[in-house]
Amino acid sequence: MVCHYYPHCPEPERTMGIVPHTDPGVLTVLAQDGVGGLQVKHQDEDGKISWVDVKPVPGALVINVGDLLQIMSNDKYTSVEHRVVMNTREEPRVSIGIFFSPGKRGDSVFYGPLPELVSSENPPKYRNFTMSEFYGTFFSRDLASKALLDNFKLSP
Numbered sequence: 001m002v003c004h005y006y007p008h009c010p011e012p013e014r015t016m017g018i019v020p021h022t023d024p025g026v027l028t029v030l031a032q033d034g035v036g037g038l039q040v041k042h043q044d045e046d047g048k049i050s051w052v053d054v055k056p057v058p059g060a061l062v063i064n065v066g067d068l069l070q071i072m073s074n075d076k077y078t079s080v081e082h083r084v085v086m087n088t089r090e091e092p093r094v095s096i097g098i099f100f101s102p103g104k105r106g107d108s109v110f111y112g113p114l115p116e117l118v119s120s121e122n123p124p125k126y127r128n129f130t131m132s133e134f135y136g137t138f139f140s141r142d143l144a145s146k147a148l149l150d151n152f153k154l155s156p
């Protein structure tokens, strides 16, 4: 679990709350207060990129698909790139994220596309790896990118 506190910023356009990233785990459950600032990256059919506000809804939780779910589903689900912009309001923002990741982390436990989801028509797009390799790569990667997935892709 991670708790974020984003203080009031007098010059919000000059900084970011959190730079664009994807969450590494399977799913993230996120509770945010009413201040706002969370945005998801959206690409339309012409390839045009825009950042869409995730407007706070009282009592609602945000569910993010993470990189591991993208790998395990062999790209059926895509991890969402998101960021937090600073708000122009006088009050701070608070959010709480709960990250769901596999508990089995031994060196003989491998993760990758689920065998039930791959076939000769839909071959695996990622190689298998242990959680220690996965999180070792996560903690040494460039934060502001989707580069984590590229380390486990079978072909570019």
Ligand SMILES: O=C(O)CCC(=O)C(=O)O
Pocket (backbone or CB within 6 Å): 002, 004, 018, 023, 030, 032, 038, 082, 084, 095, 096, 097
């Ligand atoms: O504060 C937020 O709304 C998002 C936090 C977040 O993206 C994260 O903890 O990974």
Ligand SMILES: [Fe+2]
Pocket (backbone or CB within 6 Å): 021, 022, 023, 082
């Ligand atoms: Fe995140």
